[in-house]
Amino acid sequence: MILVTGGAGFIGANFILDWLQVTDEPVLNLDKLTYAGNLENLASLAGDARYVFVQGDICDRPLVERLLQRYRPRAIVHFAAESHVDRSLHGPEAFLRTNVDGTFTLLEAARAYWSELPAAEKAAFRFHQVSTDEVYGSLSPEAAPFTEAHPYRPNSPYSASKAAADHLVRAWHRSYGLPVLTSHCSNNYGPYHFPEKLIPLVIVNALAGKPLPIYGDGQQVRDWLYVGDHCAAIRHILAAGRPGESYNVGGGNELANLDIVQKVCALLDALRPRPGGESGGESDGKSDGKSDGKSDGKSYARQIRFVADRPGHDRRYAIDASKLERELGWRPAESFASGLAKTVRWYLDHPDWVARVQSGAYRDWLQTHYGEP
Ligand code: NAD
Ligand code: TYD
Secondary structure (H helix, E strand, O other), X not given: OEEEEOOOOHHHHHHHHHHHHHOOOOEEEEEOOOOOOOHHHHHHHOOOOOEEEEEOXXXXXXXXXXXXXXXXXXXXXXXXXOOOHHHHHHOOHHHHHHHHHHHHHHHHHHHHXXXXXXXXXXXXXXXXXXXXXXXXXXXXXXXXXXXXXXXXXXXXXXXXXXXXXHHHHHHHHHHHOOOEEEEEEOEEEOOOOOOOOHHHHHHHHHHOOOOEEEEOOOOOEEEEEEHHHHHHHXXXXXXXXXXXXXXXXXXXXXXXXHHHHHHHHHHHHHHOOOEOOOOOOOOOXXXXXXXXXXXXOOOHHHHEEEEOOOOOOOOEOOEOOXXXXXXXXXXXXXXXXXXXXXXXXXXXXXXXXXXXXXXXXXXXXXXXXXXXX
């Protein structure tokens, strides 16, 4: 079996669902269920004997050791993290704790477990660190995309904590021989994405008649990858990646934030035109959602609002994923157009999921960060 940490979050849940579709190898999911963890993402696995869930903290070393001894995984795929840059600006401490201390705890527990394994299992064991392109810092518009050799220059508490964790992972390989793999992926999007991140926030706010906040001039560039392609990349790396190596994962889809938001609006305009009626489609966030069933004929793009920029906002990320393609034969299956259309449709088809994640804690976040009443 494999041990997945943070499997109730956005990418972890997609990974477990994909994994159990393409293999029969059981999965143990260790997740603390922070605000970002949602067991509903994995509800379709209820009663599936290949799936075990344990609620717990990766910083809890006795727990991690007990799980390793009991389930004897052949690999750890480590997703668990505090993952939102804006939250890291408001409160960096949780990021240091989970991303740095938590990774350290996992590495130490993994090392103790791995060092006692019989020779063949020891050689086959893998610790996969799921990292981000944000550890490389920001690129100028004309610079070449990040390769694996790019120096680390993290700019936010989030990316600094992920960079620190990556350094520990590397050191545990060099110093102790632990067979580690690291992947650096660009911005993901897709189903089960918590609506604090740009794409799901825009979909959810658009449908609620609320403002679509664009930081600064909206010309910051990200390289967007459909989450299913990231999951497939991790499977490739876990199967055939060379221990001690890093692999960049990206979609080759560089787009400015404003373009992204306009594309989401255009899809929504086609699939779920803005409601008409007395209050429908007002962009002041006070819409009561009532509609006479007709559209007001206007684009959701009229809800776009430029707001104060994020401090230290990275201008551009771009990934050179040629090593992964060359060595392991991975390529993304989705184009940005196909992936975004799937994503928007998923949100339209899952209003109950959206309603349930917009809990009190979510509203507190909107109030803290966007000053929403
Ligand atoms: P997420 O915030 O949606 O999910 C994180 C999960 O980790 C949640 O289920 C949460 O409950 C769990 N968790 C948090 N602290 C924990 C702890 N101390 N112990 C156990 N579980 C804990 O994050 P995501 O977007 O799914 O990202 C997953 C991983 O992928 C992260 O390591 C992130 O750095 C990395 N990554 C994300 C992206 C992206 O675009 N989202 C891109 C590249 C890399
Ligand atoms: P986000 O989804 O938070 O991912 P990351 O910061 O990890 O790249 O943000 C993606 C981009 O969108 C980033 O440049 C910040 C910007 N953004 C906005 O303009 N408005 C928003 O409300 C949010 C959440 C993000």
